[in-house]
Amino acid sequence: MPVEPLSRPRIVAAAIDLIEREGADAISMRRIAADLGVGVMSLYNHVPNKATLLDAVAETVLSGIEFTDDPDADWTDRVRMQARAFRQIAHHYPRCTMVVVSRQLQSPAGMLPVERALATLRSVGFDGEEAVRILRMFIAYIVGSLLREVGVTPTFAPVHHSQVDIEKVDPVLFPETRSLAVELGACDHEAEFEFGMELLIQAIAGRLAGRGR
Amino acid sequence: MPVEPLSRPRIVAAAIDLIEREGADAISMRRIAADLGVGVMSLYNHVPNKATLLDAVAETVLSGIEFTDDPDADWTDRVRMQARAFRQIAHHYPRCTMVVVSRQLQSPAGMLPVERALATLRSVGFDGEEAVRILRMFIAYIVGSLLREVGVTPTFAPVHHSQVDIEKVDPVLFPETRSLAVELGACDHEAEFEFGMELLIQAIAGRLAGRGR
DNA sequence: GCGTGGCACGTACGGTGTACGTCCGTCAAT
DNA sequence: ATTGACGGACGTACACCGTACGTGCCACGC
Structure with a gap:
């Protein structure tokens, strides 16, 4: 069965998919290659390096507007x-x-x-x-x-919706922050x-x- | 001679210095340790990990306002x-x-x-x-x-002050961009x-x- | 004198980006 | 039909990364 041949768009798509699934930090050439069922170095036949791959990701996302x-x-x-x-x-x-x-x-x-x-x-x-x-x-x-x-939502961490623990802020040093804690939290x-x-x-x-x- | 003992503020200062000199990408625990003339793992006696070190960098920079x-x-x-x-x-x-x-x-x-x-x-x-x-x-x-x-100025690269090569933009597809090239460049x-x-x-x-x- | 705890450090492991060489399938020219 | 070139997939290797873990030193309280 002739698997779809490797190509720049397929690599970019896999990268975007990986970022959305596991976050921007999880991205690596090895992971992308693994997701595509392909050797790492094969990617370099279509993309000069990781930086320009990320540029391509940005461009693709932007062109989806x-x-x-x-x-x-x-x-x-x-x-x-x-x-x-x-x-x-x-x-x-x-x-x-x-x-x-x-x-x-x-x-x-x-x-x-x-x-x-x-x-x-x-x-x-x-x-x-x-x-x-x-x-x-x-x-x-x-x-x-x-x-x-x-x-x-850097890693879709536990809700953590209030940026700051209300109890922790000193009411004399930060009176406004304290009194507006609920507005600042939501x-x-x-x-x-x-x-x-x-x-x-x-x-x-x-x-x-x-x-x- | 008793060199200044290692401390969290000294580590953070070295990190900021390194970032300013060589860019955010160049930062690594090994480089910081080397700059301080110290073993890599010594840093971990004062800083739990790289992420919180960068948090400390951000906090220090911010508190300099x-x-x-x-x-x-x-x-x-x-x-x-x-x-x-x-x-x-x-x-x-x-x-x-x-x-x-x-x-x-x-x-x-x-x-x-x-x-x-x-x-x-x-x-x-x-x-x-x-x-x-x-x-x-x-x-x-x-x-x-x-x-x-x-x-x-991501890496203080060669001036490159115009984001886009004026000659390259198609005047029919991008008439405004083309006619405002000089304003967009500066x-x-x-x-x-x-x-x-x-x-x-x-x-x-x-x-x-x-x-x- | 003797634990004891903090701190500097070395080693080691699993990960990263990518330079380089090798192999193989396809196609053009002979 | 044979040969040659070539592009793409791949494995290996290197330098570097963050950091877990163990070791040794030294200053201290008892």
Whole structure:
């Protein structure tokens, strides 16, 4: 039986699968090869080294983003949709998120979202420099949010939902932290993300209005 | 001559030093021990394992933040100062930044900035829930910004200041990216950070005003 | 004097990424 | 049909990693 021949996409897929099953730390060339039922060194016929394999993982994950842009919609809705699409990767590939954000890559997969966002911002009336700045700000916010989301479940450890043991914090040194312990302990990532995003949209909308005068 | 006895702070300092000199990837218990002129296993008398050593690194770096809070200043200035203080770590310890943000820790070092920020926000009039949300948004933005700043110099590689080879991008597929290549290539991190921060402050100021009516 | 406990250290084991050489199946040119 | 080249799968080997474990030293309380 001719098993599917080894190929770069198959290797990348196996890597993603392994990361999602056992976490980013568990990944190794030997484990990937074993999962594929193949010798370790065979991988190197298709991938130059581990680092570029991880780059390929990031690129593949990123290219899985589904952008459904409606040019007729309100521009704020278009921004919302694009930001949410980006965040979706954290749900589809939670364990891969750290790999993606910790590795800046220069490829069409990373450029397409950029192109879409710039087009949207420019169509609203922002000039080039502003569009780039606003985009960078959005990306920083989204990346930071994703890091928080995945950071809270590094290994899907026992729930441990409160970051800090309430009893342990000194009420005189940290009065606010103490009194807000319950709010700090719980975190509805979805709501949190939407809250910040709305604030950002509102801020750039204000900037747009102030610019029109 | 009685060389300074081995101790946890000395080990942590050596680790930070090593990371700053050779990058986060170069760190290993053997290298740290060698730098200290000491056997590898001696480290384990003061540190249970590598993971908690890195936690200690993060905590030490974080506790180096200098907060100079002026309770009489305008609250927007106080927020500005706290955000900038946080970002300072990326300048003092550029190579350590990734270690810090990729590791959520629960310790006074991580809690003090939180306490300060919450106190500031509450003093302005935000209720607990809002203060936590706003703080989380700010942290997400700052962390994302720091990641961008350190990501651009992963190994202090040859300048390589333009993320993408302008010639390589297809002008029909990526018209905006192409026409904004120069803006995308250059990035004044300081200005970029300030821009986003001002937008955020403006946004929450607007929220505060709207809340007062 | 004599335990005793902390600390530095060496050795060893199982893991990692990957350089290198070898083997074999396929295909082109003779 | 024979030969030659070549690409891909694979095994071996090396340097390095984190760390469990045992050994020896030295300063201390009794």
